[in-house]
Structure formats: C-alpha cells, structure tokens
Amino acid sequence: MSAREEHQVASDAGLSKQRVVVEAIRLADREGVDGLSMRRLAGALGAGAMSLYHYVASKEELLDAMIDIVFEQIEIPREETDWQSAMRRRAASARQVLASHPWAIGLMESRTSPGPANLRHREAVTACLRRAGFPVVMATHANWLLDSYVYGFALQQTSLPFDTAGEFANMTENVFLPQLPPDEFPYLNESAAALVAAGYDPAEEFTFGLDLVLAALEPLRSSA
Amino acid sequence: MSAREEHQVASDAGLSKQRVVVEAIRLADREGVDGLSMRRLAGALGAGAMSLYHYVASKEELLDAMIDIVFEQIEIPREETDWQSAMRRRAASARQVLASHPWAIGLMESRTSPGPANLRHREAVTACLRRAGFPVVMATHANWLLDSYVYGFALQQTSLPFDTAGEFANMTENVFLPQLPPDEFPYLNESAAALVAAGYDPAEEFTFGLDLVLAALEPLRSSA
DNA sequence: TACTGGGATCGTACACTGTACTATAGGGAG
C-alpha cells in the first residue's frame, strides 16, 4: 500500500463516481476506447481494479456515464437569442465536443438509455424550436434533422485523417490520389484535384450543410 | 477431427476469406458485435480458431472487410434516373442496410481506410451529382450533407427501441413519459403526448429530412 | 515409386480482459 503511493499519479483524496468517470474519459481520449480497461483505469487512479465497482456497477454503466458527461459539455441553447443562432451555437458546440472525444459517437450506437444530460439537452432544444413558432410535429422533424446532420457529420469527420486545409491538400495529393486509378474513379479524381486547387478547407464544410438546413426550416415556422 | 464433423453447422467445402467474412457478419447480426470472437466465429465455420488467420491478418482486418461488404449492399445510383430519385433510392437503401447491420455504424468510427466498395459508392454518387449539373465544390458539399444526414439518422435510429407507430406509442406511454417529470421537461411531455395522439410513425421521419435537403439542394445546380 | 516442399489447418500458450467472490481495514454507534 505504501509502495503503491509512490508512483500513483492522481491525487488520492478518495475515489468517487465523478472522479472515476472523468478519469475514464481522459484515458479514452488519450488511448482510445479500446485502451480503456478497468485495471488501467484503476491504475491511473492509484487504486485497485475492484475498487471501481463500488462506484460503478459494471463497465457498461461506466460507458453510459461517460457519454452522458460528454453530452453535458455540449452547449445548451439559451433563451434570448433567435432560434437560428441558438441552433448554430449548439451544433458547433456539439461538433467540437464530439471531435475531441471521438470514441463517444461509436459508443452511442449500442446504448439505448438517453441519460439525464441528453434529456436536458433535448428539452432545451425542443423548447427553443417551439418558442420560435414551430408546431409540435414540425419541431420533432427539425430535431431529428438537425441531430442527424450533426451526428452524421461528426461520425464522418472522426473517420477522416485531416482537419485543416493544409492537411487535406497533403493527404489528397500524397495518399488518396495515388490510390485512385483515373479510369476507374474519374469523378473522384476530378473532385480531388479541383478541391486542392481551390484550397478547400474541411473546417468550413460543416457550416454549409447547417446553414442550408436552417434556411430550409425557416419557412416551416407557423408564427413570427 | 471426425468428432468435430458431427456438429458443425456450416458446409465445410473449405474456408475462404469470403466465407469467413460473411459468417462474421451473420454472427454479428445475430449476437451483436461484442459476441463476435474469433473462437466463436471459427466454431460457426466448423474450423479451429487459428485457421481464420490464414484468410485474415487480424481481427481489425476482419472488421474492415465486414463493413466493406455492408457498403457493397447499399444500392448504387443508376445513371438514367433524375438525381433526386437516384439520391432518394440510395439513401433509403443505405438506411435499410445500416438498420439491418446495426453494428456497422459503430464500427465506422475507428477505421480510417475507405475500402473499395465505399470508394465505388462515392464515385457513383459524385458522378450522379456532377451529371445533374452541380459544380465540383457544390457536389462535395451535397455529398457531405447527404451522407451526414443518412449516417446520423441511422445512428439515432439504431439507438432507439421502436420502429413502428405502435411500438412508439407503447414505449412513449409506458416507458418514456413516466420518466419525464412534467415540471422539469414540459416541452418533451407536450411533444410526446402530441405525437402519440397524432399517431406519429417513426418510419416516415426519414423522408421528411431527406426531402427537405434535396429540395434545398435543387436550386444549387448550375445547369438543367 | 519415393522425396520434398509448401500451403492449409490447428493445439498450445501467453498476456490480458471483465467481474464474482471473499477478505480486510477502519471508523462510527450502541
């Protein structure tokens, strides 16, 4: 016990569910979700593996708690602003949060229970849309559409190896194009060449779809 | 060896990468991706665990091959039809395929290499959009937008426990509503009640967003 | 025919996983 105190990194002011989950997120961010094991997590906390099970019923519950904390980090729409600005802010926040915890999207698939932060988020978004004048069913449609776009974009983004215009140009010229025979993939070749030439910046891609969707939803409000 | 032949299910006409990957997909469909282990897969094929490694370098490569076969099942746009019908068909196909292999979306996250079927798909979609008159950069935007919507919708759908209007009404009344204190979640309560009363059918939700996106993209074509 | 080489198949072993069960230490209540 005294030997263990020598090398432990985290403060040992006592465990707690909060501390366990937060450290699990840091570990997953650093090493990927496959590198997150109960033993390694316990090691990072300076504790024994089985001690974690006093704060978390199972690894499944730990993963649930992790994604709920991720949802907590997504900015909730504020009341005063107009609905488009509010949706833009929360979409940008969601994209950024999901990009900095890439494992979260892959985890959303298997777990079915929404979690409290997720529910608060949905409530706030629905409130914003309803106050903006969307009828009930239309607000549901808008919710689905916006969430689908944000999650789908984040999903695609995390599986791509570039973030900036420079990285995109670099990867396209040195990795993608050499793998695309021009006779088999003429349009992808055209596309890649044109995008690099135009200085295409993937960071701006998110805005295009979001603005288009918001503009298309605007006339579906019933009042002003 | 003769004892093993008694209980094996699959035909033992010899292994092959194709047979291994196809059986892996069936196993994942049946038991979830967590239930897919090399030993169980080998058992389903009537083979020893290590035999699989002659057709697949690692489990990672197996997973890559699995998602590429899933992509192969998504209908590719045909040349003759107008672009909106083509996109509607392939979006519907993608949604259905991803719904019947729910593990596929969760897997897309971690793997970065596109895979041949994925590339052919992208090529065909880009071709369709370009021929419809979208400029190069606009075709890229449309591609991102449509894919984000389809993947995001599929992701949300697989994490929901209902598919039909009846199941939705049932789950909402018996499971969701009892967990939503009306004073804390007034809008979600209003929404749930209104949707059940209106006989809301989640199967139609996909069409709404897709149609909206397609209509919003239409004027961005440069020629007719 | 006998020999050989190589591809396919598999058994064993190792490090690692989640976690059930059990044991311990420490502190507050009676």
Next chain:
DNA sequence: CTCCCTATAGTACAGTGTACGATCCCAGTA
C-alpha cells in the same frame, strides 16, 4: 468494547486476440 457498515482490494475464473510451432495433405520432381 463490540458490532456493523462502507471502502478498498486480492484472488480466481472464464473468455479474449494472437504468436509460435506442429501437423497433415497434396502437387511436383527425380
């Protein structure tokens, strides 16, 4: 002091991916 309860672990077990080496079988050659 005794009793009990909460927090912390150690050990053990079934199961994982896969490195390594053994085996079998068959095509080709002498």
